[in-house]
Amino acid sequence: MSENLEIEFKTLLTATEFSHAVSYFHLKETDFFTQNNYYFDSADFQLREKRFGLRVRTLANNAEITLKIPAADGLLEINDSLSVETAQQIVATQTLLDHGNVYGKLKSLGIDKDNLHLIGSLTTKRAEKKLPQGLLALDESWYNQEHDFELELEVADAIVGRKEFLFLLDTLNIKETPSPNKIQRMMLSSNENIKKL
Template identity: 35%
Template sequence: MEIEFKNLLNESEYKKLMERYNTSGSSVWQANDYFDTPAFELRNHGAALRIREKKTGLVLTLKEPQDDGLLETHVTLSEQEAEDLFQYGLIHSAEMNQQLEKFELTTSLEHLGRLETERFEKQLPSGLLVLDQSTYLGTTDYELEFEVTDYAAGKLAFEELLQTNEIPVRETKNKIVRFMDRKALTR
């Protein structure tokens, strides 16, 4: 289970946090390629499927909503397995296919596009501060994520972080949801 709090930032707030928490020099690049059926059957269930590419390799992740966070299923992919998903909508992992069965997909998965992120992380006493600059489908956005192990304590620390930095609380959808919403507008 992943417990994290999110808040969209404007570019000015992003730069202010980068400076305040001295995150320069510790960036990690990653790319997310998103998959769904043409009718967005996973999205309609609140779930999402992606391949994350990092310098360390490829990981296929299914995210499913739960009461206090997201259930994530991760499977490491070879280049060929990733290519089979891109080209044919095929997943070789029995574990991942078993997780996907509950959605009763009626058509094949297809590649919807890519979101690239430059990520900066800083461990704070109350949680992991993550600052992301993401580019996808002709747009760039900025986001603060705060990853914690305890929901109640983490929520208080996150709210204090926003207040201390004079950042308004903004309803913030997951990157996958923001990507899918934008993709739906372009169809």
């Protein structure tokens, strides 16, 4: 089974802080790539209640479906690679596959994949850079009517990684702004839009 433990620390950035970080790490426009995230849940939000996240992600030449489940440190990620065409079909028909690692895990958790449908999407322009501390990602994201910036550091160890993340922010002269994850931000902005109707 394709499973891995994701331990990452993140902070929201202002546009100025984002530009500073891009400049500090000598990133160019060609270092950025676009990924489209499509999030799924049931009408009664079974996944959100369990703090799970399910997304289909498409990039220029490949795609994947990922189920994220809370773990003692970080998140357990269950993945299946997809062709871009298969991913687009899943999104268009809102019908998940009936095979693969994600399907197997959902089934073992008692979640019927036929009850899951598209609840929203988010587009991210991302640059990644390998650092001694871990994998740095600088993200610019658009969802609903929102547009934000974020810095993530994916690490191997939660305790050491947290210290190195704070040191990195200090080096960049950035104050930590705790950030809900992308699916939570997308859902919150969607809920706010619903409340305004």
